[in-house]
Amino acid sequence: STQPIVYSFQSTSNLSDSLAEYILKAQKESIDKRGRFTIAISGGSLPKTLTALIKKSGVKHIFYADERIVPLDHEDSNHKLAYDTLYSHVPIPSDNIHTIDLSLQNDLEELADAYEKELIREFAQKDSARFPVFDLILLGIGPDGHTASLFPGHELLSENDRWVAFIEDSPKPPPRRVTLTFPVINHAARVAFVATGVGKAQILHDILDTPEIGLPAARVRPVAPGQLVWFVDDPASAEVKLA
Ligand code: 6PG
Numbered sequence: 001s002t003q004p005i006v007y008s009f010q011s012t013s014n015l016s017d018s019l020a021e022y023i024l025k026a027q028k029e030s031i032d033k034r035g036r037f038t039i040a041i042s043g044g045s046l047p048k049t050l051t052a053l054i055k056k057s058g059v060k061h062i063f064y065a066d067e068r069i070v071p072l073d074h075e076d077s078n079h080k081l082a083y084d085t086l087y088s089h090v091p092i093p094s095d096n097i098h099t100i101d102l103s104l105q106n107d108l109e110e111l112a113d114a115y116e117k118e119l120i121r122e123f124a125q126k127d128s129a130r131f132p133v134f135d136l137i138l139l140g141i142g143p144d145g146h147t148a149s150l151f152p153g154h155e156l157l158s159e160n161d162r163w164v165a166f167i168e169d170s171p172k173p174p175p176r177r178v179t180l181t182f183p184v185i186n187h188a189a190r191v192a193f194v195a196t197g198v199g200k201a202q203i204l205h206d207i208l209d210t211p212e213i214g215l216p217a218a219r220v221r222p223v224a225p226g227q228l229v230w231f232v233d234d235p236a237s238a239e240v241k242l243a
Contacts, residue, residue: 042078054086197236202239
């Protein structure tokens with residue numbers, strides 16, 4: 001697996017500009033190669049740094065790295081957050097935005113299976129690959145080192161088979177969620193983490209300087225030729241040594 005590349009910025013607006021460039025380059029490469037750009041995005045403060053998705057059009061298919069099992073217009077919904085911060089500013093055909101099917105919310109296994117089928121439809125032209133290859137997966141981190149809805153010590157850390165899994169015991173509310181699994185994240189062409197603020201300094205040090213501890217975010221190691229990039233600000237990277 002590849003070593004992470006860490007880009008640190010003085011301000012979040014510099015970070016956001018640079019992330020925009022990175023996304024547009026990824027988009028161009030993907031569209032040149034296969035005529036579409038398929039990405040997975042996360043919640044938290046991430047969507048508002050995604051100016052590139054607002055600035056330039058192009059055939060985009062958007063999935064969620066994880067989603068909370070709440071109505072799509074609920075404050076806790078990652079889709080609602082992305083809608084408010086991104087889609088309301090840019091016309092993305094709703095067929096290209098892949099949300100969870102809440103009619104299945106009483107059976108999370110079925111709901112996760114349905115989202116997995118949605119991925120299978122998107123990546124159907126995959127060759128013999130056992131896992132989908134996203135052009136880009138954008139992730140945040142929690143102060144405990146979780147990413148997507150992959151939490152420290154959780155049994156999902158060893159899920160090697162499913163593409164989409166569910167949990168009903170998230171330590172961070174809301175408890176019921178679906179998430180892409182590590183094999184899917186680690187088969188992406190590019191994975192980019194975004195982390196800002198002094199509140200992330202200690203966990204960023206733990207993730208990057210002592211990956212052997214095995215925090216969820218440290219288990220993100222795309223298989224070659226996949227690329228792993230961190231976009232962080234100086235307060236977040238203040239404790240990082242990165243030998
Ligand atoms: C979650 C988290 C997640 C978020 C990280 C980072 O519930 O899984 O909230 O959505 O990406 O916690 O959050 P910030 O980007 O706000 O630091």
